[in-house]
Amino acid sequence: MSILDLKTQLIEGIAASLKSLDLPQDNLHLERPKSQEFGDFSCNAALILAKKAKLTPLRLAQKIKQNLDILKTVVEEITVTPPGFINFTLSKDFLRKEVHHILQVGEAYGQTSHGKGKSALVEFVSANPTGPLTVGHGRQAVLGDIISRILEWHGYDVTREYYFNNAGRQIRLLAESVYARYMGLLGETMVIPEGGYEGNYITEIAENIYNKHGSIYNKKVDDPIFKNTAVQVIFNDIKSTLSNLQIKFDEFVNEKSFYENNRINSIIDRLREQDLVFDEDGATWFATTKLGKEKNTVLIKSSGEPTYRLPDIAYHEYKMKRNFDLLVDIFGADHKDTYPDVLSALKSLGYNIDIIRVLIHQFVTLKKGGEKVKMSTRKATYVTLEDLINKVGTDVVRYFFIMRNMKSHLNFDMTLAVKESDENPVFYLQYAHARICNIIKYADAVGISYTQKSYLRLISHPSEIELIRELIRFPEVMKSALEGLEPQVITNYLQALATQFHKFYTECRVVTEDKKLSQARLALITAVKYVLANGLSVLGISQPERM
RNA sequence: GCCCCGGUAGCUCAGCUGGAUAGAGCAACGGACUUCUAAUCCGUAGGCCGCAGGUUCGAGUCCUGUCCGGGGUACCA
Known part of the structure; x- marks a missing residue:
């Protein structure tokens, strides 16, 4: 399951609960709390609907929580905290399964079909x-x-x-x-x-x-x-x-x-039919004041030459x-x-x-x-x-x-x-990728590699769990990059992911005597490698295996 | 004059379409390599989110006003 599907499920769950309480279900969304003490997602529905429900936000949140029907295997804990947030903490089991999911999807992890066709x-x-x-x-x-x-x-x-x-x-x-x-x-x-x-x-x-x-x-x-x-x-x-x-x-x-195929004249003619073009002082004008602007705009200068706006319009019509x-x-x-x-x-x-x-x-x-x-x-x-x-x-x-x-x-x-x-932030990301490649190479040399059944249940160290939490945000980030057409969210995310990886690296040794744990951690860092590589490739930045 | 964008730590900037105690990098200071790469990690310090009002359960985020910086306001592209 992708994190996006999970969010949809949670929202549907909350909507169902609201429906049973006779409350409107529109405009629901989940947020990422800043602090882990509030779990992985939180919902502010109770705060917004308290008035309509004639209850305090806290009591309403409690009620919504009671009527929630959500899989225990996915969400480990649901809490209600002042002023009235409902918080969801994902189970470690779910987090571990997500690592498997990333490994299966690989280079396509984080893609959606929003633009398919x-x-x-x-x-x-x-x-x-x-x-x-x-x-x-x-x-x-x-x-x-x-x-x-x-x-x-x-x-x-x-x-x-x-x-x-x-x-x-x-x-x-x-x-x-x-x-x-x-x-x-x-x-x-x-x-x-x-x-x-x-x-x-x-x-x-x-x-x-x-x-x-x-x-x-x-x-x-x-x-x-x-x-x-x-x-x-x-x-x-x-x-x-x-x-x-x-x-x-x-x-x-x-x-x-x-200019060549008469498109420009045709635009003038069609705008003129709508009374949006007029002649004055020897020039041809676009009556933009009729469309809410303060000034009119010249389309053809008195010299007979069009201003660049006119071919621009023609170009966009061509588009x-x-x-x-x-x-x-x-x-x-x-x-x-x-x-x-x-x-x-x-x-x-x-x-x-x-x-x-x-x-x-x-x-x-x-x-x-x-x-x-x-x-x-x-x-x-x-x-x-x-x-x-x-x-x-x-x-x-x-x-x-x-x-x-x-x-x-x-x-x-x-x-x-x-x-x-030399100290550009881009190297920080690439270094994380190169480090992972090096570990994998080392592990290979000593005969350890991850398989599909890589003992992921052994993953439990706080910095491992934090790393997974960071990893699975990737699809959300890519979705938000699409919605806002703003690349910056990707760089912000990759920085955070690399930070979490470097932290993990200093706290947890991957390849050790413990073969099962080594395999599990190898699986984890391979997932990190995929996400880093996917993000970097969308940015068109190389993913060096060695630095 | 009018319109648009910005103003967040000493510097450069994040802050998810209104959420909980405002974050990171650099610079400063103090720690960590016998280990899979120290291009790394951990810690300390640093803030009237330009200013003043308003909206509401709640504002860095929305509204109004104001100051500062940038851009536009062409019969230039």
Whole structure:
């Protein structure tokens, strides 16, 4: 039985008891008490329903308890404590059986079928190819990938999608910047455009063109070679960085495609039919004030060029039309004000926007030795993600970016990150895994291994029991990660599990003269190994067998 | 001005959709390797949960106000 099934059973039991007392049964849930003295689960139903039952919470709790019909083999003790909680303590027998359960299910332990037969589209990164990915993009890249993995863990068929724009003003500036460097290489005067790009990579792209073609593009600022080479080189660079982070996209969608097949005009037309589009001052506006916003929004500038919102709407309509069950958009805080326009447009066009989950993450504040660094791709005052990966490694980078709640600002101190990479919390988890692997190897060498009948009844030491208690929380944690689409709960949990394991390790020797006990403990730590490995793999972090 | 996010130990942050005595890591101090890995463990110390009201059996968590930090508020993306 999984802990999730057990919780359902307990809640059903409580509901039945409430029904027999003629009390409402909705909104029941179990909590994990902070202290073990209150057992493994507690229920606050009596506190909430006391008024309705015209009893003190304590008396009501007693009554609910009396009417409870719950298996003694699973729940060892039910207590009522002030102010009126009903507490359930799981039997040791149940806990031991759970270890067996974990060993049987193995790599699938903690999975659910919530997403079985469903598909999800996760859009993230979506940085335009104007420069290398920065540390700032890293947070979103890792967040998006791990959220995708969480969805996959629960059975979703996930498409990771990257939306980009290789046209427009920024790209024109990029091409002109490359051209300027190219002219510089030819010994001509080099005019870097106003607001152009200054990074070293621009020079490298120019050299690339020069080495291949010499001076044949002299004075040909409009030749597509500059734009094409730049975009191609930068995109390759971006993909290679992502690949170093163990991230692979399934689809790349070009904003340009929405101009080509008339989708944009069609959106304007359909919104106009509903009186949500009007013309003013030569521009075309989206009447967002009619949809509850304070200001209207420009969709087509008076120059005739659409703002990015319009293709964004077209892109999201394209997402909708592909019939996913779930659409996840991951944006930085700078999009906070713009995505509601996209959603209200989709709604007006008749789409069910309930399937969209928009996740907004706060920015990374980069620091160097305590000093704040302002990042700008244009000015090349950034630290590239690639540099960071090279310095501290993929596992550390991935872990670092999801250690914190996405709603919080992430202070990233480069100096500290490099210095502290040796004592990064990710190693704490991996060390626990490696320790287990080593014990198993040692046990193997002396001829002890666990079998299905591994004397688990011999497990009784407090730190063993605590370890199991921690272990079986895993399915709950993974469920909550799915509900909140928040990877951080997994890292918090794995830290707690590793702590409990390290504690167990110092208190209980696994391989001893006592063969039966050794087998039992071997079974226990193998279960720990599965859970650690499962958690780490969802985070996309390696599980070393030796450190 | 208006909108969004944050404010919890010296520092960096957890705190499970309102629960019981607010937690961890780092830094400080004191202990533990003859053992399956000390990248570890145990202990001590550290708090007006920004501030003030409110809601109720119960608030770090919800509401109102206020202060501080960040982001947004473009015919830029």
